[in-house]
Amino acid sequence: MTRPSQHDQISEDDHALAGEYVLGTLSLTQREALEARLPNEPELQKAVMAWEERFLPYTAITTRVTPSDYLWPRIERSLKVREEKAREASTKRAGSVNNPPRSRRMRHSLPLWRGAAGFGLAAALVMGVMLTNELTEPTTPEYMVVLLAPQTQSAGWVVQASSRQEIELIPLGTFEVPEGKALEFWTKADEWQAPVSLGLVEPGQPIRMRLDQLPPLEDNQLFELTLEDETGSATGLPTGPIEFIGRAVEI
Amino acid sequence: MTDVSLEFDHAAALAKCARGEHDALHQLYVYEGARLLGVVIRIVKDRGMAEDIVHDACLNIWQRADSFDPSKGSARAWIFSVARHLALNAIRYRDREINFANDPADELAQDEHFQHAYVAEEAFDWQTGQRMDSCLEQLEPERRNCVLHAYVDGLSHAEISAHTGAPLGTVKAWIKRSLLRLRECMA
Numbered sequence: 001m002t003r004p005s006q007h008d009q010i011s012e013d014d015h016a017l018a019g020e021y022v023l024g025t026l027s028l029t030q031r032e033a034l035e036a037r038l039p040n041e042p043e044l045q046k047a048v049m050a051w052e053e054r055f056l057p058y059t060a061i062t063t064r065v066t067p068s069d070y071l072w073p074r075i076e077r078s079l080k081v082r083e084e085k086a087r088e089a090s091t092k093r094a095g096s097v098n099n100p101p102r103s104r105r106m107r108h109s110l111p112l113w114r115g116a117a118g119f120g121l122a123a124a125l126v127m128g129v130m131l132t133n134e135l136t137e138p139t140t141p142e143y144m145v146v147l148l149a150p151q152t153q154s155a156g157w158v159v160q161a162s163s164r165q166e167i168e169l170i171p172l173g174t175f176e177v178p179e180g181k182a183l184e185f186w187t188k189a190d191e192w193q194a195p196v197s198l199g200l201v202e203p204g205q206p207i208r209m210r211l212d213q214l215p216p217l218e219d220n221q222l223f224e225l226t227l228e229d230e231t232g233s234a235t236g237l238p239t240g241p242i243e244f245i246g247r248a249v250e251i
Numbered sequence: 252m253t254d255v256s257l258e259f260d261h262a263a264a265l266a267k268c269a270r271g272e273h274d275a276l277h278q279l280y281v282y283e284g285a286r287l288l289g290v291v292i293r294i295v296k297d298r299g300m301a302e303d304i305v306h307d308a309c310l311n312i313w314q315r316a317d318s319f320d321p322s323k324g325s326a327r328a329w330i331f332s333v334a335r336h337l338a339l340n341a342i343r344y345r346d347r348e349i350n351f352a353n354d355p356a357d358e359l360a361q362d363e364h365f366q367h368a369y370v371a372e373e374a375f376d377w378q379t380g381q382r383m384d385s386c387l388e389q390l391e392p393e394r395r396n397c398v399l400h401a402y403v404d405g406l407s408h409a410e411i412s413a414h415t416g417a418p419l420g421t422v423k424a425w426i427k428r429s430l431l432r433l434r435e436c437m438a
Contacts, residue, residue: 241345
């Protein structure tokens with residue numbers, strides 16, 4: 001199959017591929033491959049939009065589900081955090097390029113990094129209170145992350161940061177690591193392109209680490225533990241299933 | 252089955268979002284939030300994750316509102332596509348190591364809609380009064396059900412194959428052929 005140039009009509013295969021993308025039958029790799037083509041192939045974009053239009057009426061097959069009362073306040077809070085950051089960034093750049101930061105696009109393939117992590121906000125605040133009462137050290141953590149199991153939403157680990165350069169990962173229970181596998185610890189701030197490995201961790205063992213190589217910890221920063229081969233992910237990026245995930249909350 | 256969406260001006264809401272008006276996003280959320288959450292829940296099958304995705308979709312819509320081009324399609328299709336693709340990417344990401352031990356197929360087997368999906372009757376009330384209805388009508392019922400279930404439930408080829416018992420290659424060919432027939436019919 002030859003790739004048509006931008007001005008040509010796209011092939012029948014590409015029309016079908018665009019349709020499958022909208023239906024959702026493609027694998028993650030196929031989806032990413034198509035998403036990578038979209039910015040440069042306006043005809044393919046058109047084909048995708050045409051399928052979106054054709055199928056849109058069938059969203060009415062689903063039942064409406066009223067969002068919880070917390071959802072809008074959470075969206076609003078995230079909006080404000082984002083605008084705050086954008087303002088800071090533009091102040092730093094003041095006088096140079098006039099580049100409105102909010103036109104910067106979010107990466108479309110970001111969902112789970114932003115997705116599964118969100119649950120723990122209320123829990124994190126509750127846990128924060130509980131843990132500061134229980135732990136002997138009187139230092140007040142600046143940030144707190146509760147890492148939850150995505151399936152059961154039960155809390156498995158807590159990250160406490162007493163400064164923006166030092167964190168402690170504390171287990172709340174045990175975790176059975178399958179033979180030949182290990183838990184690898186990752187973090188990613190909103191603006192980073194990809195997560196960074198913080199190394200392998202022993203289940204049930206607290207570990208303290210300095211983040212000297214990384215930018216200071218920030219609000220909403222993502223932490224997760226994935227199941228990797230016992231020597232850790234070979235690619236430098238998480239490849240295995242997410243076992244625990246959560247976001248930093250400023251306290 | 253009716254879907255009232257005519258009285259809300261989605262394109263105007265996006266234009267206001269692009270100008271930085273929080274209220275416009277809130278109105279959009281009030282108007283479409285429950286439908287968006289319904290669509291996303293059917294795909295991810297997890298309420299907490301679905302709310303996270305609607306959260307992300309709203310931020311994404313806000314951030315990208317200025318890139319919406321009304322000449323390329325309707326604002327409502329654009330808005331729903333943002334949420335659906337976040338949901339689809341999330342489940343494909345979650346399932347990238349397919350773990351048949353807790354296969355989402357188990358949940359699907361208990362989904363009453365699904366149990367009827369592949370018999371030759373109607374799986375659900377799918378007629379929307381749109382032109383696409385008559386095109387879908389021309390497909391064989393089991394193929395129509397495959398297509399609609401893929402769209403509504405976010406099923407992969409493999410999941411459809413597992414549930415229909417049809418070989419993977421057959422499912423792929425069915426869907427591709429159905430899509431091409433639909434496109435021809437809508438042309």
